[in-house]
Amino acid sequence: MALIVQKFGGSSVANADKVRNVARIVGDTYKAGNDVVVVVSAQGDTTDDLIAKAGEISAKPSKREMDMLLTSGEQISVALLAMALGELGYPAVSLLGWQAGFQTDSKYGAARIKSVETARLQMEVARRNIVVVAGFQGICKYDDMTTLGRGGSDTSAVAIAAALRADRCQIFTDVEGVFTADPRKVKSAYKLDEISYDEMLELATLGAQVLNNRSVEMAKKYNVELEVLSSYTNKPGTIVKEDTALEKMLVRGVTKDSDCARISVTEVPDVPGEAFKIFSKLASKRINVDIILQSVGRAGTKDISFTVSRANAAEAAQLLVGVDGIKPENIVIDTTVAKVSVVGAGMETHPGTASKMFEALYNQGINIQMIATSEIKISVLINESEADRAVQAVHSAFFAE
Amino acid sequence: MALIVQKFGGSSVANADKVRNVARIVGDTYKAGNDVVVVVSAQGDTTDDLIAKAGEISAKPSKREMDMLLTSGEQISVALLAMALGELGYPAVSLLGWQAGFQTDSKYGAARIKSVETARLQMEVARRNIVVVAGFQGICKYDDMTTLGRGGSDTSAVAIAAALRADRCQIFTDVEGVFTADPRKVKSAYKLDEISYDEMLELATLGAQVLNNRSVEMAKKYNVELEVLSSYTNKPGTIVKEDTALEKMLVRGVTKDSDCARISVTEVPDVPGEAFKIFSKLASKRINVDIILQSVGRAGTKDISFTVSRANAAEAAQLLVGVDGIKPENIVIDTTVAKVSVVGAGMETHPGTASKMFEALYNQGINIQMIATSEIKISVLINESEADRAVQAVHSAFFAE
Numbered sequence: 153m154a155l156i157v158q159k160f161g162g163s164s165v166a167n168a169d170k171v172r173n174v175a176r177i178v179g180d181t182y183k184a185g186n187d188v189v190v191v192v193s194a195q196g197d198t199t200d201d202l203i204a205k206a207g208e209i210s211a212k213p214s215k216r217e218m219d220m221l222l223t224s225g226e227q228i229s230v231a232l233l234a235m236a237l238g239e240l241g242y243p244a245v246s247l248l249g250w251q252a253g254f255q256t257d258s259k260y261g262a263a264r265i266k267s268v269e270t271a272r273l274q275m276e277v278a279r280r281n282i283v284v285v286a287g288f289q290g291i292c293k294y295d296d297m298t299t300l301g302r303g304g305s306d307t308s309a310v311a312i313a314a315a316l317r318a319d320r321c322q323i324f325t326d327v328e329g330v331f332t333a334d335p336r337k338v339k340s341a342y343k344l345d346e347i348s349y350d351e352m353l354e355l356a357t358l359g360a361q362v363l364n365n366r367s368v369e370m371a372k373k374y375n376v377e378l379e380v381l382s383s384y385t386n387k388p389g390t391i392v393k394e395d396t397a398l399e400k401m402l403v404r405g406v407t408k409d410s411d412c413a414r415i416s417v418t419e420v421p422d423v424p425g426e427a428f429k430i431f432s433k434l435a436s437k438r439i440n441v442d443i444i445l446q447s448v449g450r451a452g453t454k455d456i457s458f459t460v461s462r463a464n465a466a467e468a469a470q471l472l473v474g475v476d477g478i479k480p481e482n483i484v485i486d487t488t489v490a491k492v493s494v495v496g497a498g499m500e501t502h503p504g505t506a507s508k509m510f511e512a513l514y515n516q517g518i519n520i521q522m523i524a525t526s527e528i529k530i531s532v533l534i535n536e537s538e539a540d541r542a543v544q545a546v547h548s549a550f551f552a553e
Numbered sequence: 554m555a556l557i558v559q560k561f562g563g564s565s566v567a568n569a570d571k572v573r574n575v576a577r578i579v580g581d582t583y584k585a586g587n588d589v590v591v592v593v594s595a596q597g598d599t600t601d602d603l604i605a606k607a608g609e610i611s612a613k614p615s616k617r618e619m620d621m622l623l624t625s626g627e628q629i630s631v632a633l634l635a636m637a638l639g640e641l642g643y644p645a646v647s648l649l650g651w652q653a654g655f656q657t658d659s660k661y662g663a664a665r666i667k668s669v670e671t672a673r674l675q676m677e678v679a680r681r682n683i684v685v686v687a688g689f690q691g692i693c694k695y696d697d698m699t700t701l702g703r704g705g706s707d708t709s710a711v712a713i714a715a716a717l718r719a720d721r722c723q724i725f726t727d728v729e730g731v732f733t734a735d736p737r738k739v740k741s742a743y744k745l746d747e748i749s750y751d752e753m754l755e756l757a758t759l760g761a762q763v764l765n766n767r768s769v770e771m772a773k774k775y776n777v778e779l780e781v782l783s784s785y786t787n788k789p790g791t792i793v794k795e796d797t798a799l800e801k802m803l804v805r806g807v808t809k810d811s812d813c814a815r816i817s818v819t820e821v822p823d824v825p826g827e828a829f830k831i832f833s834k835l836a837s838k839r840i841n842v843d844i845i846l847q848s849v850g851r852a853g854t855k856d857i858s859f860t861v862s863r864a865n866a867a868e869a870a871q872l873l874v875g876v877d878g879i880k881p882e883n884i885v886i887d888t889t890v891a892k893v894s895v896v897g898a899g900m901e902t903h904p905g906t907a908s909k910m911f912e913a914l915y916n917q918g919i920n921i922q923m924i925a926t927s928e929i930k931i932s933v934l935i936n937e938s939e940a941d942r943a944v945q946a947v948h949s950a951f952f953a954e
Contacts, residue, residue: 168609202629206636208569213636220647221632224625228603231622235607235614246621251696272696295652295673 154319155277156181159191159287159309164324164383165229166196168236175236177324177383178282182242187277189316191287191309192233194225215260216296219289223249223297226286226305234284244282247272249297252283253315254290254308256298263290263298265307268315277316285312306367314374321376323363324383329390330355330362333406333547337540340551344404346391351404352378354495354529368392403496403505403550408539412442413465413487414521416457417478418449426476430456433471439464443491443524443533457522459533462487489521490539493531494546506530512549518542555720556678557582560592560688560710565725565784566630567597569637576637578725578784579683583643588678590717592688592710593634595626616661617697620690624650624698627687627706635685645683648673650698653684654716655691655709657699664691664699666708669716678717686713707768715775722777724764725784730791731756731763734807734948738941741952745805747792752805753779755896755930769793804897804906804951809940813843814866814888815922818879820854827877831857834872840865844892844925844934858923860934863888890922891940894932895947907931913950919943 158178165171174192182188193199202221206213213221230246237244253269276283287305292298300307306323313321330352333341347355349372356365362380371378371392381389420426427446434441442459449455460468469483499505509530513520518541522533534542559582561575575593583589594600603622607614614622631647638645654670677684688706693699701708707724714722731753734742748756750773757766763781772779772793782790821827828847835842843860850856861869870884900906910931914921919942923934935943 168606171610205569205629205633209572209633210636210640214639217632217635217639217647220635220649221629224628224632227625227628228606228622231618231625232606232610234618234621235611238615238618239611246618248621248698297649 153185153187155187155189155316157189157191157309157313157316157318157321158324159305159322160193160324160383161305161326162193162196162199162229163326165192165233168232171229171232171236174233174324174383175240175242178233179237179240179242182282187280189273189277189283189285189312189318190233191285191305191312192226192229193287193305194222195229195232198225198228219260219263219297219299222299223286223289226288230284230286237282237284242282243280244284245276246284246286247276248286249289249308250291252285252312254311256290256292256300258292258294258296258298260296260298262301263292265290265300265311268311270315273312273316304364304366306364307370310367310370310374310376310378313376314370318376320379321371322379322381322389323367324381325362326382326384327362327380328382328385328387329380330392331405332403332551333543334408337408338406338544338547341547342551344390345388346393347404348497349392349394350528351495351497352392354493354526355405355407363392403494403499405495406543406547406550407493407495408543409491409493410536410539411461411463412459412489412491412533413462413485414457414459414489414533415465415469415472416455416484416486417472418455418482418484419453420449420456420478420482421476422449422452422454426454427456429475430472431458433475434460434468437467437471439468439471443522443531445522459489459491459522488536489533490536491531491533492539492542492546493529494550495529497528499528499530508549509546512545513542516541516545518545554586554588556588556590556717558590558592558710558714558717558719558722559725560706560723561594561725561784562706563594563597563599563630564727566593566634569633572630572633572637573640575634575725575784576641576643579634580638580641580643583683588681590674590678590684590686590713590719591634592686592706592713593627593630594688594706595623596630596633599626599629620661620664620698620700623700624687624690627689631685631687638683638685643683644681645685646677647685647687648677649687650690650709651692653686653713655712657691657693657701659693659695659697659699661697661699663702664693666691666701666712669712671716674713674717705765705767707765708771711768711771711775711777711779714777715771719777721780722772723780723782723790724768725782726763727783727785728763728781729783729786729788730781731793732806733804733952734944735809738809739807739945739948742948743952745791746789747794748805749898750793750795751929752896752898753793755894755927756806756808764793804895804900806896807944807948807951808894808896809944810892810894811937811940812862812864813860813890813892813934814863814886815858815860815890815934816866816870816873817856817858817885817887818873819850819856819883819885821850821857821879821883822877823850823853823855827855828857830876831873832859834876835861835869838868838872840869840872844923844932846923860890860892860923889937890934891937892932892934893940893943893947894930895951896930898929900929900931909950910947913946914943917942917946919946
């Protein structure tokens with residue numbers, strides 16, 4: 153008998169039929185002799201509907217009250233799933249985040265989990281109840297509702313799996329697992345059986361959008377074995393764990409991330425400390441910078457380019473005006489770029505990976521604007537209009553068609 | 554500076570405009586220098602919508618899970634009202650039932666309040682926050698959500714007023730107060746300035762439907778001064794309190810209750826214990842009996858008639874078959890009856906009240922089927938089709954046109 157944590161997102165419980173489908177999956181797992189804790193998100197568009205309700209009242213509602221409002225969403229879905237399980241004859245009990253022991257800090261809207269007090273969870277599991285837990289939410293020291301931010305239900309599931317030392321944490325999605333590339337774009341893309349935490353983290357960061365990044369980081373930290381699988385097909389998914397048996401494999405996947413903008417700052421004085429001033433200014437406003445490139449500019453100056461998410465581009469540019477005499481005309485924003493990356497733990501020992509990627513892009517006549525590498529990935533910034541073609545070409549270069 | 558508890562029902566917060574209207578009323582009370590605690594119900598049809606959602610999943614869902622589901626409704630409305638107050642510049646904080654200290658028993662769906670732990674409420678009031686509390690809900694000793702049953706938000710408001718020793722508890726409704734008769738039916742009906750708890754209780758029981766009965770009982774027990782008033786007109790309502798200055802007034806109101814059915818049982822053996830057997834049988838199934846009338850029947854038998862709510866009529870009749878040889882043909886159900894009552898604390902010292910009422914009915918040619926009296930009311934059972942005319946006639950007899 154194993155203890156399995158299962159997580160279902162909002163689209164998996166969007167209506168009564170889908171709730172029943174989830175109840176069947178959960179029930180089958182329980183019937184096979186396992187203890188089961190299920191984490192669910194709010195139904196379908198509930199969260200967006202609630203945000204719209206708040207918008208009718210206030211353009212900038214209090215974050216505390218937003219969390220009070222939004223946490224009602226999962227409350228509805230846990231009650232309905234527990235009812236559906238009861239209807240199938242399974243003993244089930246629903247718990248809100250705080251009832252399941254989620255203690256967080258008081259950063260409303262983006263709270264971090266401080267601990268999961270498992271007494272209630274353990275009691276319910278010991279009674280052989282299927283425990284249905286509201287994801288995305290917790291309670292802070294003031295006894296106020298908090299939310300973990302968007303995508304937080306994955307994190308809730310991993311946190312429970314870690315706290316209960318569950319045997320596996322299954323994240324159900326609408327895809328069958330982690331693919332070597334977006335299967336809607338690249339026909340020859342195929343599902344990976346296994347992937348390491350680090351590779352998964354790179355893929356998540358790079359826009360694969362299968363798993364929330366925080367949840368993978370937490371899974372890695374507490375060594376929780378994850379499985380990403382579909383709630384619609386009864387097939388094994390992709391296992392995410394520390395070490396995989398596929399060390400020989402060079403590249404695990406090719407991804408595209410269109411949510412990036414390139415900012416170029418020209419004629420920056422070529423003296424020490426300039427980069428520090430620029431990036432500490434951005435960090436003070438919590439603007440994440442991704443690829444950074446510095447090059448020699450005109451006499452006595454240098455050019456610094458970097459990428460940020462598109463939502464942050466305008467603010468980032470504005471912040472830099474005035475930093476050590478940077479003028480508006482020295483700043484150029486380009487929002488027509490995309491980042492294409494190859495990810496794979498094996499590549500650090502295979503120096504040919506980068507050249508293979510560049511060759512594939514060259515053969516397509518695609519110009520590379522920036523390059524960034526880490527131990528397990530190589531990213532290039534290119535024109536967004538060429539990104540899908542780039543992914544296809546790079547995927548073909550690394551994976552047999 | 555006074556401490557005022559205000560309660561707004563679901564129709565008063567049904568949409569963003571109405572929430573804003575409530576925020577204005579609450580804000581005006583606060584701005585006048587008062588401390589304010591506001592209790593709100595779920596928005597408009599939210600509770601019914603949630604019940605429908607549960608109905609799609611299960612014909613008989615677990616009561617615990619129903620409470621988990623339904624308590625999300627007030628969670629939405631308290632957050633929205635707190636946001637609307639914030640938008641008007643008032644400091645406001647929303648609290649769920651359990652955060653506001655509502656400890657209940659574990660009778661899910663119809664829980665009773667065991668205590669209100671006021672620490673959090675008092676802290677928020679002391680900080681000069683407007684405290685917005687979710688009505689209708691609490692938490693039981695297992696840390697599970699509970700609901701107080703329909704209409705429970707009135708009770709929540711009175712319980713808070715009692716626990717905080719508030720100066721007044723204002724119940725906002727869509728009527729301007731308590732009237733001498735239904736103003737939609739009786740043109741000359743007028744609003745009472747004051748009424749006693751006992752009179753209000755009789756009026757509530759008799760179908761005036763202005764205030765939930767449990768809340769009036771609790772207000773009487775803890776001597777909480779209630780005011781029933783409209784959330785749409787800025788006018789004083791009706792004060793409900795222990796002693797009123799209007800002792801001379803004979804009758805406070807005339808009411809009609811159509812939700813009654815008369816059951817007549819004939820040829821019951823005329824021996825001791827028969828009434829006990831009949832009514833204990835009904836009590837065992839929690840069927841409330843209202844007016845009871847016993848008369849001499851045919852040789853050696855007696856007839857027993859009583860009224861129950863229409864929903865209970867068929868079950869009550871069925872239960873009695875077989876009790877001491879009662880046969881189906883001895884039982885007659887009449888669902889075309891209505892109860893008309895006059896209520897007023899002064900009437901017990903004025904024996905003329907009954908005859909005045911009967912005279913008014915006689916003048917209209919209305920036949921009285923049953924009569925019941927208490928210290929502060931006289932009720933008659935008549936044909937339902939004549940009830941509105943009866944109310945009009947009785948009202949004219951007691952109140953100047």
